[in-house]
Amino acid sequence: MxxxxxxxxxxxxxxxxxxxxxxxxxxxxxxxxxxxxxxxxxxxxxxxxxxxxxxxxxxxxxxxxxxxxxxxxxxxxxxxxxxxxxxxxxxxxxxxxxxxxxxxxxxxxxxxxxxxxxxxxxxxxxxxxxxxxxxxxxxxxxxxxxxxxxxxxxxxxxxxxxxxxxxxxxxxxxxxxxxxxxxxxxxxxxxxxxxxxxxxxxxxxxxxxxxxxxxxxxxxxxxxxxxxxxxxxxxxxxxRHLSKWTGRNISSLETYIIKVFPVEKGQPIGYGATPVSKDGLCAIIALGYGDGFSTRYMGATLEHKGHEGKVTGRVNMDMAQIVFDKDAYDQLKVDDKFVIWSNDPKSIMRLSDETGTIPYEIFLHLTARVPRVYV
Ligand SMILES: Cc1ncc(COP(=O)(O)O)c(C=O)c1O
Structure with a gap:
């Protein structure tokens, strides 16, 4: 858990x-x-x-x-x-x-x-x-x-x-x-x-x-x-323009940053040693496919404090690498809360659109290792 x-x-x-x-x-x-x-x-x-x-x-x-x-x-x-x-x-x-x-x-x-x-x-x-x-x-x-x-x-x-x-x-x-x-x-x-x-x-x-x-x-x-x-x-x-729906996600998926380090264009990271596409900063987050953060999310965009990062390299069982531009330097901190999707429905629609999946499946991917906390 x-x-x-x-x-x-x-x-x-x-x-x-x-x-x-x-x-x-x-x-x-x-x-x-x-x-x-x-x-x-x-x-x-x-x-x-x-x-x-x-x-x-x-x-x-x-x-x-x-x-x-x-x-x-x-x-x-x-x-x-x-x-x-x-x-x-x-x-x-x-x-x-x-x-x-x-x-x-x-x-x-x-x-x-x-x-x-x-x-x-x-x-x-x-x-x-x-x-x-x-x-x-x-x-x-x-x-x-x-x-x-x-x-x-x-x-x-x-x-x-x-x-x-x-x-x-x-x-x-x-x-x-x-x-x-x-x-x-x-x-x-x-x-x-x-x-x-x-x-x-x-x-x-x-x-x-x-x-x-x-x-x-x-x-x-x-x-x-x-x-x-x-x-x-x-x-x-x-x-989507035909939809009258204005509801919001009842859930948000939160994790946190375990580690932050600078990366250079071409530097291999993670399993499979995928080369990084640009100089930047890599944040390791505490979610992997063992939690239902699918390997299909590779290449997806995730936001943190107004900066856009990309899921880079293979998603591991327990963690994933998110690479940001260097200008996120002051904003990416170890222990930061990191939100995969928020109550804003656009956040999950973007993830599903970019990864060719559907929100139904994204929700259902989550495994029992991720606690559901009710507020
Ligand atoms: C018979 C039936 N009705 C309603 C629904 C609800 O569908 P949705 O989640 O698209 O609203 C489903 C879901 O698959 C269904 O099988």
């Missing part, structure tokens, strides 16, 4: 982000996506805060294990939790957990749907159906809508607790992208087919962050934000 390298999670910023989210979609309920340890931020404090302070009542996990962890650890709180990806309904021990712990499996194929409808124990259990409208990953294909409706009718089901679909291209334009238009149309057709068949849809949702940021899909009862709640936009570069 590190002491001075840490991820600071500011729950006050999470509250601000939620307020800003509600300004975009005042009439929608929020199903907050907290899979993968709340996108690396620590799921238990995030969900506790979201329930107690923000009044959010529904959460999305990827796996049954994640959902069960919430039920076990936050047994004193009331909330709904859904499992989106790794449902494992066919395993008896899993289906018992769903039933006994009120965890809602998102049914994404006909086999799981039939299993639930044929099983007496699930007779009064919330039915959550996910349709594939063009993402072509999980989901019941939209062309099977009538088949699903017939099956529900035959089994005497008069309502669906939550009907949803997921968009493949929400990081692009919601208005102009053909796939987004197609998926939205298909989802509307599915909803209409259900209401024409007199099957009540208690909840519907389509929008993840990119969709919400552009103000789309709000004609459903719910939205399902993930990334935006943690700060960054999920729109990619050329489409």
């Amino acid at each position: 590190r002491f001075r390298s840490r991820m600071l999670v500011d729950l006050g910023v999470l509250a601000d982000n939620y307020k800003k989210l509600k300004e975009i979609c005042p009439n929608n309920e929020v199903l907050f996506m907290v899979k993968a340890d709340a996108y690396g931020h620590g799921v238990l404090p995030i969900v506790r805060f979201a329930v107690v302070e923000l009044g959010i009542k529904e959460f999305g996990c990827a796996t049954l294990g994640e959902a069960l962890n919430l039920r076990d650890e936050l047994f004193d709180l009331e909330f709904e939790v859904y499992v989106f990806s790794d449902v494992q309904l066919g395993l008896k021990e899993c289906s018992e957990i769903y039933l006994n712990r009120r965890i809602i499996p998102v049914l994404s194929n006909m086999d799981d749907l039939r299993y639930v409808l044929d099983n007496q124990d699930f007779q009064n259990f919330p039915l959550c159906l996910k349709f594939n409208t063009g993402m072509n990953r999980l989901g019941i294909h939209h062309e099977r809508t009538e088949e699903v409706i017939d099956l529900l009718k035959r089994k005497g089901r008069k309502s669906v607790y939550h009907l949803l679909s997921h968009l493949s291209s929400a990081s692009l334009s919601m208005e102009k992208n053909k796939r987004n238009i197609f998926q939205r149309e298909k989802f509307n057709e599915i909803k209409k087919a259900f209401s024409d068949a007199n099957i009540e849809l208690e909840r519907t949702s389509l929008s993840n962050s990119g969709t919400i940021e552009q103000g789309f899909g709000l004609d459903n009862t719910h939205v399902r934000p993930g990334l935006m709640m943690y700060g960054p936009t999920s729109l990619i570069g050329p489409y």
